[in-house]
Amino acid sequence: MPDEQTSDGPMRPGEKQPEEKQINGVPTVQELETLKDVMTNTSHENYRGVKVWFIRPDENATPMLAKYENDGKGKPTPENACAGDCCSKRGISRSANGDMVILPLSRVETKGIMGLEGTLYHELGHHEQYMKYKSLEFVGPFAKNKSNELAKEMGWVAGKEQPLFKDKTGGLWSHNEEDGTFRFDSGSLPKDGKRTLDQLQMRERALVKPITTYFDNAMEMHAEALSMYRMGERADIRGGRQYLATDSPKLYETIKKFDQASIDKKMGQDEQGHSKFVRGLDGRLVENTSTTRQLIEQREAAWRASGSIDPPLPARTHKRHK
Numbered sequence: 001m002p003d004e005q006t007s008d009g010p011m012r013p014g015e016k017q018p019e020e021k022q023i024n025g026v027p028t029v030q031e032l033e034t035l036k037d038v039m040t041n042t043s044h045e046n047y048r049g050v051k052v053w054f055i056r057p058d059e060n061a062t063p064m065l066a067k068y069e070n071d072g073k074g075k076p077t078p079e080n081a082c083a084g085d086c087c088s089k090r091g092i093s094r095s096a097n098g099d100m101v102i103l104p105l106s107r108v109e110t111k112g113i114m115g116l117e118g119t120l121y122h123e124l125g126h127h128e129q130y131m132k133y134k135s136l137e138f139v140g141p142f143a144k145n146k147s148n149e150l151a152k153e154m155g156w157v158a159g160k161e162q163p164l165f166k167d168k169t170g171g172l173w174s175h176n177e178e179d180g181t182f183r184f185d186s187g188s189l190p191k192d193g194k195r196t197l198d199q200l201q202m203r204e205r206a207l208v209k210p211i212t213t214y215f216d217n218a219m220e221m222h223a224e225a226l227s228m229y230r231m232g233e234r235a236d237i238r239g240g241r242q243y244l245a246t247d248s249p250k251l252y253e254t255i256k257k258f259d260q261a262s263i264d265k266k267m268g269q270d271e272q273g274h275s276k277f278v279r280g281l282d283g284r285l286v287e288n289t290s291t292t293r294q295l296i297e298q299r300e301a302a303w304r305a306s307g308s309i310d311p312p313l314p315a316r317t318h319k320r321h322k
């Protein structure tokens, strides 16, 4: 956050983001309140030294929502930059603990998975991934620690040249950055012989269904699902924890486990190894009592019973693309 923890002092309106020359603007009260809410719900993470930039709408037409960068040492290390469309490929950062750059496109709406709120959860999710795995690549030569395991749970494995995504019938697919499609790479060819799938088709055929159509790689698939989960239950049928539970039960379990591990790391467990805190249905961290657990389990059972909701969210993911 913009405080004394940053290596080069607080940000001011008009300050230029070092690499992209994007000009920092003034956040609205609603934007700051949303940031506060999102940070309260993710208070298990350490945000000391993170810089949040609210880029001025009149100065920047970048067709992306936001980006997160963290080189870990203040040195340019491209492999540590978020590799997705929402992020810059140049991992040059001068802040003490990462730059979160909120671009004008995500400042159009404040609340909801499609608005600033969803973007903040997504980008803070990248920060958390980085803090946990010390790399913003889940699969491949730069992946470290246990990120390969998490990627595998979501259906991603290392290929010869790039990560591959599993379908339900034993096929492996690679993401084509040029046109956003997935190309058949190896394994069993689908019965209809298709060798190219768009993201919607790939999503339907995926072994583990991504929650939005933005899943260029494991890291982005994870950040999208994490946002959906942490927003809690929402009235918007495709914008909250219930959507992840109904539309991708397998991914829901992976995300719930990841989230609980993050919460436990900060909040701890009791002597019997039970979590002291859990994520409540509204997204807040609450004490892990039997009443809370029961309430959550009842809702989860109801979500599972209601089944899949289609079609998926289109707009937010489209906006992410260049």
Ligand SMILES: [Zn+2]
Pocket: 082, 084, 086, 087, 122, 126, 220, 223
């Ligand atoms: Zn991202």
